[in-house]
Amino acid sequence: MKTRQTAIGHRAEPEWFAAWFDSTHYQTLYAHRNDEEAAGFVDQLAARLRPAAGATVLDLGCGTGRHARHLNARGLRVVGIDLSSESIRRAKEFEIPDLWFRRQDMRLPFGHEVFDYVVNLFTSFGYFDDPSDDVAVIHNIARALKPGGVLVLDYLNVSYAERHLTPEEDLTRNEMTYRIARWTDVDHIFKRILVNSGGTVPREYVERVAKLTLQDFVFMFLLCDIELEAIYGNYRLEPFDVDTSPRLILVAKKPSRPARISDATGSCECG
Numbered sequence: 001m002k003t004r005q006t007a008i009g010h011r012a013e014p015e016w017f018a019a020w021f022d023s024t025h026y027q028t029l030y031a032h033r034n035d036e037e038a039a040g041f042v043d044q045l046a047a048r049l050r051p052a053a054g055a056t057v058l059d060l061g062c063g064t065g066r067h068a069r070h071l072n073a074r075g076l077r078v079v080g081i082d083l084s085s086e087s088i089r090r091a092k093e094f095e096i097p098d099l100w101f102r103r104q105d106m107r108l109p110f111g112h113e114v115f116d117y118v119v120n121l122f123t124s125f126g127y128f129d130d131p132s133d134d135v136a137v138i139h140n141i142a143r144a145l146k147p148g149g150v151l152v153l154d155y156l157n158v159s160y161a162e163r164h165l166t167p168e169e170d171l172t173r174n175e176m177t178y179r180i181a182r183w184t185d186v187d188h189i190f191k192r193i194l195v196n197s198g199g200t201v202p203r204e205y206v207e208r209v210a211k212l213t214l215q216d217f218v219f220m221f222l223l224c225d226i227e228l229e230a231i232y233g234n235y236r237l238e239p240f241d242v243d244t245s246p247r248l249i250l251v252a253k254k255p256s257r258p259a260r261i262s263d264a265t266g267s268c269e270c271g
Helices: 016-020 024-029 035-049 066-073 085-092 131-144 158-163 214-223
Strands: 056-060 075-082 099-103 113-119 145-156 168-173 176-184 188-196 203-210 228-230 247-253 260-263 264-270
Touching: 016 203, 024 168, 035 066, 035 145, 056 066, 056 131, 056 264, 066 099, 075 085, 113 131, 131 145, 131 168, 131 214, 131 260, 145 264, 158 188, 176 203, 176 247, 214 228, 214 247, 228 264
Parallel strands: 056 075, 056 113, 075 099, 113 145
Antiparallel strands: 145 247, 168 176, 176 188, 188 203, 228 247, 260 264
């Protein structure tokens, strides 16, 4: 479990997502994310990308593996990684040949030129205290992609999300009541989840995601020599509009040529 200080060093306290994503309440609250939604998005991506049979895919931040399973069903060799031990435990129930899952922090390297595609879906990014950790993840993706490999990164559209924020709501799941509050500051969007199971002291969790814009991702891609190819605004892969699109879905490609990229934090061999 990671704690605050550096991505791989010693930290003073656990990061918010380490405890929340392993909580049974997280799995219960988001159980409505269904396979039909995941299959529809995967079908759209497959039609756009036209992956060859047997192509290798990394599902980065795979959760319980709903997208990974549908990618594998299309004849692709898929590896899913996620920090949450509970999510990986559930995902492993679906392991078959050419579909594997393992627990890992995405800030640590996950291979060198081994994947034709890396997908990072449903806002599985932007959780870290230190912005350099976000860059480290993009570095790892660039390194793990084969020359000519493709990244698909699915993020929320910050502008749309702020305008459509629901400040407060109560949800009931499996006889549990979840009181949810949402707000923003200059750099983040927050969600507080207060869990009341009746007769016990309520538990509180706070989600936080960075307000990363298209320009932020373009900058990180440039640092790692990844070329942005397409931008979509929803799971039907319709054109992105900053005012009306609920999602920011980026398709980027690693050039076939090798590259060595340096930044303020040091050097990164992305090719």
